[in-house]
Amino acid sequence: SQTIHQWPATLVQPVGSPLSLECTVEGTSNPNLYWYRQAAGRGLQLLFYSVGIGQISSEVPQNLSASRPQDRQFILSSKKLLLSDSGFYLCAWSTGSLARANEKLFFGSGTQLSVL
Amino acid sequence: GIQVEQSPPDLILQEGANSTLRCNFSDSVNNLQWFHQNPWGQLINLFYIPSGTKQNGRLSATTVATERYSLLYISSSQTTDSGVYFCAAALYGSQGNLIFGKGTKLSVKP
Numbered sequence: 001s002q003t004i005h006q007w008p009a010t011l012v013q014p015v016g017s018p019l020s021l022e023c024t025v026e027g028t029s030n031p032n033l034y035w036y037r038q039a040a041g042r043g044l045q046l047l048f049y050s051v052g053i054g055q056i057s058s059e060v061p062q063n064l065s066a067s068r069p070q071d072r073q074f075i076l077s078s079k080k081l082l083l084s085d086s087g088f089y090l091c092a093w094s095t096g097s098l099a100r101a102n103e104k105l106f107f108g109s110g111t112q113l114s115v116l
Numbered sequence: 117g118i119q120v121e122q123s124p125p126d127l128i129l130q131e132g133a134n135s136t137l138r139c140n141f142s143d144s145v146n147n148l149q150w151f152h153q154n155p156w157g158q159l160i161n162l163f164y165i166p167s168g169t170k171q172n173g174r175l176s177a178t179t180v181a182t183e184r185y186s187l188l189y190i191s192s193s194q195t196t197d198s199g200v201y202f203c204a205a206a207l208y209g210s211q212g213n214l215i216f217g218k219g220t221k222l223s224v225k226p
Contacts, residue, residue: 034213042200044216059213088157098147098206098214101166105149105204105214107159 002027006091006108013115019064019078021111023091026072031093033074034105035066038088050074051097086115118143120205122217129193129224137188137220139203146208148179150188153200153219162188162201193224 006023013019025031035047046059048066056066063082067075074091091108098105119142129135141148150162163170167181174193179186190197200221204214 042219042221044202044204046213049213090159092159099208101146102164103147104161104164106161107151110157110159112157 002093002106004091004093004106004108006111008111009109010112011114013081013113015083015115016080019076019081019085019113021076021089021091021113023074023076023108024072025074025093028072028093028095030071031095032097033068034092034094035074035076036090036092036107038090038110040087044090048076081115083115086113088112118145118205118207118215120203120215120217122201122203122220124220125218126221127223129222131193131195131224131226133193133224134189134191135193135222137190137201137203137222139186139188139205139217141184141186141203141205143184143207144181145184145205147206147214148186149204149214150177150186151202151204152197153202155199159202190222193222195224195226198222198224 003026034049036044038044050068064078089111094103094105121140123138148166151159153159163177165177165179169178174191176189200219202219204216206214
């Protein structure tokens with residue numbers, strides 16, 4: 001069966017420090033991968049998605065970047081964190097495009113990032 | 117792009133009560149899903165339901181695609197049902213990104 005691992009679970013970082021959050025998926029090949037952010041107030045905002053190695057699409061211009069160095073690995077990064085980067089970050093995967101029938105989205109356990 | 121609206125934003129129930137959560141969407145969808153986020157943040161996929169009705173234990177969902185809404189029914193609610201319920205949709209022919217509603221926060225009191 002497929003599983004998704006995301007770490008760390010919590011992270012406290014000072015303003016201006018770098019960031020690296022990692023997500024890996026097991027049990028499937030060539031998944032679509034996603035990074036979402038959930039700010040206080042509940043809404044989920046899609047930040048990046050990837051349909052393959054090295055292929056990254058950005059949904060929202062911001063202080064963050066994403067990379068996909070391996071088929072089942074997705075990394076969220078920042079060179080210098082801002083206070084506004086605080087939030088709950090969720091990695092997710094699907095077997096293919098969510099515009100197709102029967103495609104479901106599955107989430108990792110999330111990382112609570114506090115920038116102080 | 118597609119708009120997804122959920123109601124009510126907050127709901128407080130006594131254990132054992134039934135509830136109905138609603139999701140309205142602004143366009144024809146090819147993909148509609150319901151998720152539950154527990155108090156620890158974990159998001160669980162409840163239903164994939166772009167049309168029709170599905171049931172899973174005490175939970176069921178119905179989507180009327182022609183009228184652009186979906187309903188999530190929770191019967192005999194339990195404290196473990198507490199959390200936030202999200203509806204998310206994607207358009208046919210879109211890039212395939214799910215657009216999420218703002219959620220309904222459910223609190224079930226013992």
